[in-house]
Amino acid sequence: MSVGLEHYLVVGAVLFATGLYLTLAKxxxxxxxxxxxxxxxxxxxxFVSFSRxxxxxxxxxxxxxxxxxITVAAAEAAIALALAVLVYRTHGTIDVDRxxxxxx
Amino acid sequence: xxxxxxxxxxxxxxxxxxxxxxxxVGGFLQxxxxxxxxxxxxxxxxxxxxxxxxxxxxxxxxxVFIWIERRAIALMQNRLGPNRVGPMGLLQPIAxxxxxxxxxxxxxxxSDRLLFWVAPVAIFTPAMVVFAVVPFSExxxxxxxxxxxxxxxxxxxxxxxxxxxxxxxSNNKYALLGAxxxxxxxxxxxxxxxxxxxGVVLFAGSMRLSDVVGWQSGFNTWLIFxxxxxxxxxxxxxxxEINRSPMDIAEAESExxxxxHTEYSGIKFGFFYAAEYFAGFAxxxxxxxxxxxxxxxxGLEQWVPGWLLFLAKLYLVFxxxxxxxxxxxRLRIDQLMxxxxxxxxxxxxxxVVVVGGEVLIWxxxxxxxxxxxxxxxxxxxAMAVALVVGWGRMLGHGRPxxxxxRALLTTEVGANFYGKAAPGA
Amino acid sequence: xxxxxxIAAFWILASLTVGSALMVVVVRNLIHAVVLLILSFLGVxxxxxxxxxxxxxxxxxxxxAGAISVLILFAIMLTPQAGRDNAETLLRLPMLLxxxxxxxxxxxxxxxxxxxxxxxxxxxxxxxxxxxxLLSKYxxxxxxxxxxxxVSMIGAIVLVRSEGFSEEE
Numbered sequence: 001m002s003v004g005l006e007h008y009l010v011v012g013a014v015l016f017a018t019g020l021y022l023t024l025a026k027x028x029x030x031x032x033x034x035x036x037x038x039x040x041x042x043x044x045x046x047f048v049s050f051s052r053x054x055x056x057x058x059x060x061x062x063x064x065x066x067x068x069x070i071t072v073a074a075a076e077a078a079i080a081l082a083l084a085v086l087v088y089r090t091h092g093t094i095d096v097d098r099x100x101x102x103x104x
Numbered sequence: 105x106x107x108x109x110x111x112x113x114x115x116x117x118x119x120x121x122x123x124x125x126x127x128x129v130g131g132f133l134q135x136x137x138x139x140x141x142x143x144x145x146x147x148x149x150x151x152x153x154x155x156x157x158x159x160x161x162x163x164x165x166x167x168v169f170i171w172i173e174r175r176a177i178a179l180m181q182n183r184l185g186p187n188r189v190g191p192m193g194l195l196q197p198i199a200x201x202x203x204x205x206x207x208x209x210x211x212x213x214x215s216d217r218l219l220f221w222v223a224p225v226a227i228f229t230p231a232m233v234v235f236a237v238v239p240f241s242e243x244x245x246x247x248x249x250x251x252x253x254x255x256x257x258x259x260x261x262x263x264x265x266x267x268x269x270x271x272x273x274s275n276n277k278y279a280l281l282g283a284x285x286x287x288x289x290x291x292x293x294x295x296x297x298x299x300x301x302x303g304v305v306l307f308a309g310s311m312r313l314s315d316v317v318g319w320q321s322g323f324n325t326w327l328i329f330x331x332x333x334x335x336x337x338x339x340x341x342x343x344x345e346i347n348r349s350p351m352d353i354a355e356a357e358s359e360x361x362x363x364x365h366t367e368y369s370g371i372k373f374g375f376f377y378a379a380e381y382f383a384g385f386a387x388x389x390x391x392x393x394x395x396x397x398x399x400x401x402x403g404l405e406q407w408v409p410g411w412l413l414f415l416a417k418l419y420l421v422f423x424x425x426x427x428x429x430x431x432x433x434r435l436r437i438d439q440l441m442x443x444x445x446x447x448x449x450x451x452x453x454x455x456v457v458v459v460g461g462e463v464l465i466w467x468x469x470x471x472x473x474x475x476x477x478x479x480x481x482x483x484x485x486a487m488a489v490a491l492v493v494g495w496g497r498m499l500g501h502g503r504p505x506x507x508x509x510r511a512l513l514t515t516e517v518g519a520n521f522y523g524k525a526a527p528g529a
Numbered sequence: 530x531x532x533x534x535x536i537a538a539f540w541i542l543a544s545l546t547v548g549s550a551l552m553v554v555v556v557r558n559l560i561h562a563v564v565l566l567i568l569s570f571l572g573v574x575x576x577x578x579x580x581x582x583x584x585x586x587x588x589x590x591x592x593x594a595g596a597i598s599v600l601i602l603f604a605i606m607l608t609p610q611a612g613r614d615n616a617e618t619l620l621r622l623p624m625l626l627x628x629x630x631x632x633x634x635x636x637x638x639x640x641x642x643x644x645x646x647x648x649x650x651x652x653x654x655x656x657x658x659x660x661x662x663l664l665s666k667y668x669x670x671x672x673x674x675x676x677x678x679x680v681s682m683i684g685a686i687v688l689v690r691s692e693g694f695s696e697e698e
Contacts, residue, residue, distance in 0.1 A: 017628045073592075
């Protein structure tokens with residue numbers, strides 16, 4: 001028995017599905033954000049495993065991509081959490097069910 | 105008689121040579137391989153030897169330094185210090201640790217039991233793991249990672265979570281306040297650490313710690329002479345990270361009891377106490393490796409075992425922390441945060457730019473090290489003095505109106521306890 | 530990756546990662562969820578190590594486990610009257626179905642596709658190669674990323690700047 005590309009891809013798929021569910025179904029905004037971070041991680045894991053296993057002229061490109069994704073994820077987390085704090089200040093809640101200004 | 109026989113034997117002949125523990129272990133591992141063990145056995149055994157050795161060394165150093173610290177600070181403050189248990193109070197640390205072992209580890213009723221248990225372990229681990237990449241002597245390193253410097257910072261970053269877990273799970277306002285203070289401080293000073301270490305990496309051209317030490321011995325200089333300002337910044341950031349006075353606002357007794365470990369007692373408190381010392385040794389070890397030439401000292405390593413030199417330097421650096429604790433008054437949190445963001449951060453950024461330029465000029469113009477290094481050292485020292493004096497004058501005294509009047513984040517967060525409305529919110 | 534150590538490492542780390550990610554969904558306490566999320570991040574970092582991606586692994590620990598999780602914690606602490614529970618919205622069941630379908634599809638695709646596997650072994654050392662790539666081939670994205678970070682930093686500060694501060698100035 002050996003560990004190959006498929007093993008890592010399946011781990012990535014499970015992580016992605018978990019993150020997707022968290023993002024779509026959690027009521028607390030912070031929970032939604034955690035789901036997004038998990039999805040980023042799943043994508044990164046896939047990038048790195050492709051970079052390790054798959055035929056390519058420049059195999060390290062996958063790693064460079066991951067570095068960029070991590071950067072963007074950090075920026076996104078900062079902005080999203082600032083928004084969460086802001087929404088909390090104006091609405092007194094960060095429950096995504098009850099933030100319905102855009103409804104009408 | 106027994107010793108004679110052992111010394112003639114294959115094992116002790118090499119162990120006896122104190123000059124080089126690394127080689128002795130290497131010889132031992134080779135012997136295991138010759139006995140016909142599978143490949144993974146030497147691998148596991150070397151790891152075990154390294155971990156056990158480091159742990160035992162840390163515990164021994166800690167016990168000695170608890171005594172030294174208490175006595176030294178007592179001397180500085182014109183007190184006597186512990187002097188009852190054993191001659192000159194020498195057995196005091198042992199009595200203390202026995203007490204910690206035997207005392208009941210209380211878990212308060214409303215605490216978050218799981219995190220309350222996990223936090224001491226979580227804070228203990230990063231402090232130990234740092235030593236995996238520190239070269240104690242030539243070849244005496246557990247895992248010579250090629251991203252060693254980054255690894256140090258990453259592991260130190262895990263501390264924040266452990267501290268937060270301890271403070272939050274205690275369900276105690278002082279603990280939470282202490283934890284939030286620590287988290288805010290650690291995050292601010294982590295940046296300083298990264299920028300300070302970046303200068304070292306720029307010079308050495310490698311993030312491997314043994315390469316940095318090798319660079320310093322190769323050019324026969326210590327990086328503290330080339331990088332005086334970042335070395336100081338790193339030590340300050342390190343003192344913040346291990347909650348040493350004058351930066352111990354996270355556990356300031358006169359303000360918030362004992363900070364994030366207010367509710368801990370018994371052996372769980374012992375873990376925090378030990379982790380603080382271990383982290384102190386870790387900071388000193390990194391400072392020694394990166395700025396003070398590690399296990400080399402201008403040829404002295406030919407005569408003295410490298411690890412002895414390393415330990416001597418390490419204890420010297422650690423004594424600086426004890427010294428500052430004995431002499432300097434505690435800072436306020438807003439002062440500490442302002443110091444990081446307004447003082448150390450711009451200076452560290454400037455230092456990175458300057459060092460990058462210097463290294464570029466050195467490489468492009470193909471200068472010899474004998475010319476370039478003294479010039480770089482002089483320029484950087486002058487820059488350090490000018491920046492500290494000038495920037496300090498611009499920010500500090502003379503303009504009291506610019507000083508922060510209150511610590512915004514801590515007042516807001518401090519007013520927050522468990523579902524109840526914040527007073528005045 | 531055939532030796533026993535690598536296989537054991539993969540299974541342990543994979544179960545750690547996936548298990549704690551699933552626990553993030555199940556667990557009711559938001560702070561516990563964050564701690565489990567960090568555990569999952571650390572598991573992913575371990576998986577990177579098994580893939581011989583040392584730089585990315587350390588960056589993962591530093592940024593995800595060290596910085597982003599603390600940001601999330603701060604967001605929780607700065608919204609004190611919001612619920613500390615980790616409950617789902619009414620869309621729970623359809624979203625569960627959707628997530629399972631998406632995950633199943635990705636898994637199926639990754640299992641069924643015939644990837645052109647290269648038997649090249651792990652990387653020796655990635656940090657310097659990544660650095661060179663970032664500053665030569667990818668220099669434009671690199672600069673854009675730094676601008677993005679600056680913009681997001683300024684944006685976050687402007688967004689949450691409290692009124693009291695501007696009055697004092």
